[in-house]
Amino acid sequence: MAREKSSKDNAKALFHSLRSAYAATPVNLKIIDLYVGFAVFTALIQVVYMASVGSFPFNSFLSGVLSCVGTAVLAVCLRIQVNKENKEFKDLPPERAFADFVLCNLVLHLVIMNFLG
Amino acid sequence: MLLSSDDPFLARPNSLHSCARQRLQKEERISFTLIEMARSLAGFLVLLLVISICEAASLFQPISDSHRSAALELFTSDHGSFKSLEETYEALRTFQILGIEKKPDVTAAACRSISETVGSSSTPKDLFYALKANSIAQCKIHEKASEGIISSLNAAVSGASLLLDFYYSIGGLVLIKDQSSKADIHLADAEGVFRSVKAFSQSDGRWRYSSNNPESSAFAAGIALETLAGIVSLASSELDQSLISTLKNDISKLFDSIEKYDDGTLYFDDKLVDGHEYQGPLSTTSSVLRGLTAFAAATTGNINLPGDKILGLAKFFLGIGVPGDAKDFFYQVDALACLESNRVSAPLILSLSSAVLSLNKKDSLKVRVTTVLGSNAPPLTVKLVGAFTSGSKDASLVESQELKFDHGSGLHILNDLPKSIDVGSYTFVFEVVLQEPEDEKVYVTGSQTKVPIFVTGIIKIENSEITILDSDLGSVESQSKLDLAAKNAVSLSANHLQKLRLSFQLITPRGRAFKPHQAFLKLRHESKVEHIFVVGNSGKQFEIVLNFLGLVEKFFYLSGKYDMELTVGDAAMENSLLVAIGHLELDLPEAPEKAPRPPPQPVDPYSRYGPKAEITHIFRAPEKRPPQELSLAFLGLTILPLLGFLIGLLRLGVNMKNFPTKPVPATFAVLFHVGIGAVLLLYVFFWLKLDLFQTLKAVGFLGVFLVFVGHRTLSHLAAASAKLKSA
Numbered sequence: 112m113a114r115e116k117s118s119k120d121n122a123k124a125l126f127h128s129l130r131s132a133y134a135a136t137p138v139n140l141k142i143i144d145l146y147v148g149f150a151v152f153t154a155l156i157q158v159v160y161m162a163s164v165g166s167f168p169f170n171s172f173l174s175g176v177l178s179c180v181g182t183a184v185l186a187v188c189l190r191i192q193v194n195k196e197n198k199e200f201k202d203l204p205p206e207r208a209f210a211d212f213v214l215c216n217l218v219l220h221l222v223i224m225n226f227l228g
Numbered sequence: 229m230l231l232s233s234d235d236p237f238l239a240r241p242n243s244l245h246s247c248a249r250q251r252l253q254k255e256e257r258i259s260f261t262l263i264e265m266a267r268s269l270a271g272f273l274v275l276l277l278v279i280s281i282c283e284a285a286s287l288f289q290p291i292s293d294s295h296r297s298a299a300l301e302l303f304t305s306d307h308g309s310f311k312s313l314e315e316t317y318e319a320l321r322t323f324q325i326l327g328i329e330k331k332p333d334v335t336a337a338a339c340r341s342i343s344e345t346v347g348s349s350s351t352p353k354d355l356f357y358a359l360k361a362n363s364i365a366q367c368k369i370h371e372k373a374s375e376g377i378i379s380s381l382n383a384a385v386s387g388a389s390l391l392l393d394f395y396y397s398i399g400g401l402v403l404i405k406d407q408s409s410k411a412d413i414h415l416a417d418a419e420g421v422f423r424s425v426k427a428f429s430q431s432d433g434r435w436r437y438s439s440n441n442p443e444s445s446a447f448a449a450g451i452a453l454e455t456l457a458g459i460v461s462l463a464s465s466e467l468d469q470s471l472i473s474t475l476k477n478d479i480s481k482l483f484d485s486i487e488k489y490d491d492g493t494l495y496f497d498d499k500l501v502d503g504h505e506y507q508g509p510l511s512t513t514s515s516v517l518r519g520l521t522a523f524a525a526a527t528t529g530n531i532n533l534p535g536d537k538i539l540g541l542a543k544f545f546l547g548i549g550v551p552g553d554a555k556d557f558f559y560q561v562d563a564l565a566c567l568e569s570n571r572v573s574a575p576l577i578l579s580l581s582s583a584v585l586s587l588n589k590k591d592s593l594k595v596r597v598t599t600v601l602g603s604n605a606p607p608l609t610v611k612l613v614g615a616f617t618s619g620s621k622d623a624s625l626v627e628s629q630e631l632k633f634d635h636g637s638g639l640h641i642l643n644d645l646p647k648s649i650d651v652g653s654y655t656f657v658f659e660v661v662l663q664e665p666e667d668e669k670v671y672v673t674g675s676q677t678k679v680p681i682f683v684t685g686i687i688k689i690e691n692s693e694i695t696i697l698d699s700d701l702g703s704v705e706s707q708s709k710l711d712l713a714a715k716n717a718v719s720l721s722a723n724h725l726q727k728l729r730l731s732f733q734l735i736t737p738r739g740r741a742f743k744p745h746q747a748f749l750k751l752r753h754e755s756k757v758e759h760i761f762v763v764g765n766s767g768k769q770f771e772i773v774l775n776f777l778g779l780v781e782k783f784f785y786l787s788g789k790y791d792m793e794l795t796v797g798d799a800a801m802e803n804s805l806l807v808a809i810g811h812l813e814l815d816l817p818e819a820p821e822k823a824p825r826p827p828p829q830p831v832d833p834y835s836r837y838g839p840k841a842e843i844t845h846i847f848r849a850p851e852k853r854p855p856q857e858l859s860l861a862f863l864g865l866t867i868l869p870l871l872g873f874l875i876g877l878l879r880l881g882v883n884m885k886n887f888p889t890k891p892v893p894a895t896f897a898v899l900f901h902v903g904i905g906a907v908l909l910l911y912v913f914f915w916l917k918l919d920l921f922q923t924l925k926a927v928g929f930l931g932v933f934l935v936f937v938g939h940r941t942l943s944h945l946a947a948a949s950a951k952l953k954s955a
Binding site: 138141142145146148149150152153156157159160163164165167204206207209210213214217220221224225227 | 851852853854858859862865866868869870872873876877880881882904907908911914915920923927931934935938939942943945946949
């Protein structure tokens with residue numbers, strides 16, 4: 112019983128520490144995280160829809176899901192590059208990273224639009 | 229000998245002549261021969277006579293209207309003119325002989341070409357044919373022109389070295405003598421010319437064309453004879469009579485080389501040495517006849533030629549029928565005209581209008597005797613001296629009798645066929661006897677003429693009945709009488725332990741037993757499998773017994789309804805029949821495993837290769853789409869995360885403080901956002917209606933713009949943040 116209680120307490124403590132640590136991240140990173148969450152959520156909703164009605168225009172499903180996943184991946188790359196704590200990308204100006212992000216997104220969406228059918 | 233599913237061919241009588249056909253029918257007459265063996269001596273003598281003359285019976289027809297119509301078709305002219313003078317002459321001569329009226333455009337064109345030829349200096353050959361044509365067309369020739377012709381022909385005679393040169397020049401002189409008013413045509417050195425032409429002759433009766441060429445031909449002999457006849461007619465007083473008599477010997481030698489066909493026709497033919505020079509039997513024989521008759525007409529005294537040779541030659545020309553070629557037609561008709569009226573002997577031809585007689589219609593035998601061109605013969609009687617069944621050498625079936633002459637139609641008629649003549653194929657032997665003794669010197673009739681006659685009649689079919697018998701006991705199960713003249717609808721049933729018997733009798737109009745060429749019984753199953761059986765006979769009675777016990781395997785164990793059909797046919801039978809007898813329900817045992825299958829029946833070609841059933845194309849059923857409300861609901865659900873994102877942004881405290889305030893950077897920033905918006909809008913249009921290439925083109929432009937603007941904006945922002953950092 113004590114162990115159960117302690118595991119529950121441990122989980123709670125872990126959760127709280129994560130939350131407070133996260134609060135310390137800069138705002139722009141939080142924006143990017145929010146964007147990623149939005150993209151993943153959209154993908155999830157599309158998967159649920161496909162699961163319920165069947166995958167008939169399979170290309171449409173793929174393009175929708177991949178667009179969300181692709182943009183999420185690009186956002187994650189942007190976060191890595193913009194994060195000041197990341198020593199690897201110290202010399203890369205964040206505007207440059209953002210420009211890459213925009214460009215890659217535009218290309219991704221062109222492909223997605225073509226595949227959408 | 230099972231036949232195909234087509235009905236057996238019902239033979240038709242034909243009146244062709246051949247020894248072979250008679251030999252084939254020999255087997256049928258063996259039983260008849262045994263009875264005939266016990267005939268009298270007179271019959272035996274006739275038998276010897278028949279064997280000695282091994283000639284086939286044949287039928288020849290004189291020239292008739294079919295020849296005239298064929299002549300009009302063959303000798304076509306282009307507005308009356310023919311291709312050459314030779315053809316013009318041939319056409320005119322043919323029309324003259326056949327008695328066809330000359331058309332005015334033909335005569336006019338002929339006169340034109342004749343006057344052209346005689347006016348200008350032409351070769352002796354052209355002059356010859358022009359004058360020949362003129363002898364028929366009778367156009368006037370100028371005095372001066374005829375003088376010119378005579379002098380040129382005389383020059384040609386003196387300068388001639390080849391046989392054909394002599395032929396054309398002498399022939400031309402003979403013709404111009406008849407045609408021009410100047411009767412004085414003198415042939416210089418007639419004897420010398422005669423001898424030089426005679427020098428071309430050979431000992432076997434043939435002649436050469438030139439002294440250099442050793443090849444000889446009968447055709448050249450005919451030409452030479454004509455030439456020599458021309459010399460004789462031009463200058464008969466100057467010639468030595470001994471020369472002329474030696475020529476008669478040559479003619480006899482030539483006729484010794486005459487060749488013979490089986491049907492008694494005689495002809496002359498040359499050896500085929502050089503195809504170019506080869507003339508063929510028709511033109512060769514025609515040339516010889518022309519030469520012979522011209523010579524006979526020019527000389528006095530008899531030319532001793534046996535009459536049957538003349539008759540044989542006449543039969544050769546008549547046996548051709550109607551030739552299909554204009555030149556052959558001319559040769560035939562010209563030769564027949566020579567035969568018709570010549571000093572040697574004119575042949576008389578015996579012909580029948582119909583060689584097929586019907587006993588039931590009481591046809592009478594009608595015989596006509598005419599000259600070769602179809603003119604009337606002198607008074608004569610025709611006797612029927614014998615009638616023999618084809619192929620048999622037995623005694624005659626009829627006695628010698630005279631045919632009645634009908635003055636009105638010019639026919640010799642035998643009204644009723646003797647009782648001994650039944651249906652079948654016969655050879656009738658006729659003899660023609662001239663009534664006036666003087667006519668014997670002028671005409672030749674031949675000793676006996678054999679003609680093939682085919683007699684048909686209606687065969688009576690009697691006592692026809694069909695019976696089903698029990699196989700073992702022979703007791704009659706069912707029996708029905710048939711009327712084979714009409715369609716029957718007898719319905720019988722049998723099983724494999726029974727027998728079927730069909731019997732009938734065939735009787736000729738004279739009351740004798742008759743054996744037809746074909747007597748078949750055909751059984752056809754409902755699945756179209758057929759079986760054919762030959763109906764055997766003994767004397768009059770025809771009977772067939774089908775023992776189904778033995779036929780079970782042959783019938784492929786097929787039980788069911790069989791249609792029965794009887795075929796009885798013969799060339800001499802006017803009422804050959806193919807009649808349906810009725811149906812037979814046959815019950816056969818089950819087929820064992822190894823039993824042979826019936827042969828596959830031929831598929832109707834129209835059903836195999838004809839149009840097939842129309843195919844209705846079944847398209848792939850469209851996928852089931854979800855109901856629209858569900859889709860719209862999920863569309864709304866997809867918008868939710870976006871809203872969540874925007875709300876989250878607001879909660880994070882997103883602001884626009886970093887937006888450049890100075891105008892230039894501000895415009896760039898605005899343009900940057902506008903550019904991104906434009907690209908996204910372009911994507912929307914791409915999805916809606918644009919194609920990839922248009923989009924790529926637009927993206928190219930927008931992209932370049934966006935890169936430029938974005939670079940400016942972002943570098944401005946970077947500079948601003950760097951300034952802030954350093955500060």
